[in-house]
Amino acid sequence: MMAERRALLLIGSPRGIGHSTSDRLGGRVLDVLKEHGFLTEKLHVHAAMASPQELESALAVIGAADMVILSLPLYVDSFPAPVIAFLEQIAERRIGAGRARLFVIIQCGFPEKEQNATALAIAERFAAEAGWSWLGGVGLGEAEWQHKDVARALAPVAEAIANGTAIPQSVLRKAMPAWLYRFGGNIMWRLAARKHHATRSLRARPYAE
Numbered sequence: 001m002m003a004e005r006r007a008l009l010l011i012g013s014p015r016g017i018g019h020s021t022s023d024r025l026g027g028r029v030l031d032v033l034k035e036h037g038f039l040t041e042k043l044h045v046h047a048a049m050a051s052p053q054e055l056e057s058a059l060a061v062i063g064a065a066d067m068v069i070l071s072l073p074l075y076v077d078s079f080p081a082p083v084i085a086f087l088e089q090i091a092e093r094r095i096g097a098g099r100a101r102l103f104v105i106i107q108c109g110f111p112e113k114e115q116n117a118t119a120l121a122i123a124e125r126f127a128a129e130a131g132w133s134w135l136g137g138v139g140l141g142e143a144e145w146q147h148k149d150v151a152r153a154l155a156p157v158a159e160a161i162a163n164g165t166a167i168p169q170s171v172l173r174k175a176m177p178a179w180l181y182r183f184g185g186n187i188m189w190r191l192a193a194r195k196h197h198a199t200r201s202l203r204a205r206p207y208a209e
């Protein structure tokens, strides 16, 4: 009998399980791995960082995983801070070294997937320092608005991960035109300003004086 393979979805958004784009997209990949016979589990990084006990049990789960899917939002061209702290713990303590394989899904608010390039490089560097195998990653733009389409497009990626074949790059779709993004973005900012009674301050430059 083949040994059971364990896949773990690490969700690196403070919105957590059930509420984040990171969970919706990573969950889709996890579903496919489950269909391929993997034992699957989800873990919310921010919850794991909430206490030393939570951290220890999370690290134990990671130590037993063969495949780790890290799904997270881009924060200021990098990772949310608790994710950085969590990965530092893993690398320092050699959790999963020589065993775990890592695939990363990183998604951002801006339309261009290139926004994620630095963060993908950080993830690859983490894999090298932790002694994990780097399977690669996908960087996605505008995933929050279009998460259903993106999740569907991730299915062939998940198949490749499950089968150990080359990861297709086809999910990297075209971004919406820049003018349309600015147009929509400006409407959103004006609505938010109205809600907070700040319409008159939209052009304020408090640090410029």
Ligand SMILES: Cc1cc2nc3c(=O)[nH]c(=O)nc-3n(C[C@H](O)[C@H](O)[C@H](O)COP(=O)(O)O)c2cc1C
Residues within 6 Å of the ligand: 013, 014, 015, 019, 020, 021, 022, 023, 072, 073, 074, 075, 076, 077, 078, 107, 108, 109, 110, 111, 115, 143, 144
């Ligand atoms: C504090 C913060 C920083 C962010 N930084 C960036 C950024 O540098 N570039 C970008 O394109 N989007 C940025 N975003 C947008 C998120 O990456 C985007 O909304 C993402 O889809 C959220 O995913 P989630 O639902 O899994 O948390 C930022 C959002 C927050 C809250």
